[in-house]
Amino acid sequence: xxxxxxxxxxxxxxxxxxxxxxxxxxxxxxxxxxxxxxxxxxxxxxxxxxxxxxxxxxxxxxxxxxxxxxxxxxxxxxxxxxxxxxxxxxxxxxxxxxxxxxxxxxxxxxxxxxxxxxxxxxxxxxxxxxxxxxxxx
Numbered sequence: 570x571x572x573x574x575x576x577x578x579x580x581x582x583x584x585x586x587x588x589x590x591x592x593x594x595x596x597x598x599x600x601x602x603x604x605x606x607x608x609x610x611x612x613x614x615x616x617x618x619x620x621x622x623x624x625x626x627x628x629x630x631x632x633x634x635x636x637x638x639x640x641x642x643x644x645x646x647x648x649x650x651x652x653x654x655x656x657x658x659x660x661x662x663x664x665x666x667x668x669x670x671x672x673x674x675x676x677x678x679x680x681x682x683x684x685x686x687x688x689x690x691x692x693x694x695x696x697x698x699x700x701x702x703x704x705x706x
Contacts, residue, residue, distance in 0.1 A: 573697055580605055590701030593694065594657050595624050596632025602694075603639040606687040610639040629657050645688050651695055 574589045581601050585592050593599055600611040613635065615628035624632075633653040 573693060577602065588701075590698050593698060594633075595629040596634075596636055596656070597624075599636040599656075599694070600632050600639070602690070603636050603643070603687075606690075607639070607643050610643060611635045626657065630654075633657055640687075640691055643687055644684050645691050651698075656698065 574585050574587075577583075577589075577598065578585055581598070583598075583601075585598065595617075597614060597616055600614040603610045604614075615624055615632050617624055630653050633656045637653060
């Protein structure tokens with residue numbers, strides 16, 4: 570989990586809290602990750618402001634839906650991994666990956682390598698969210 574958090578922080582150049590699962594439920598980080606892989610794949614991201622530091626559930630859900638739609642447009646397989654509700658509520662039903670599959674490669678140069686790296690990253694994030702949820706039970 571720490572390695573994945575550090576990888577996200579390095580790619581997005583942000584600091585994330587220790588509770589990565591909670592940090593991902595509003596969809597902001599996920600949308601920024603999609604845009605990192607393919608610029609402008611998520612055209613609009615709802616972000617908290619100093620005046621309103623917490624997003625409404627509707628805005629969180631819209632961010633997550635935008636992320637999932639960007640994944641489909643980028644070419645991530647439509648396997649039944651999760652829904653927007655699964656991410657925003659933390660009730661994930663996810664496939665399990667062997668540990669070597671959780672490693673992320675450095676950002677690739679070709680479009681095919683970008684797609685493969687993003688698909689691996691997406692599955693890793695979903696597995697992480699599942700692990701966090703199981704730990705909370």
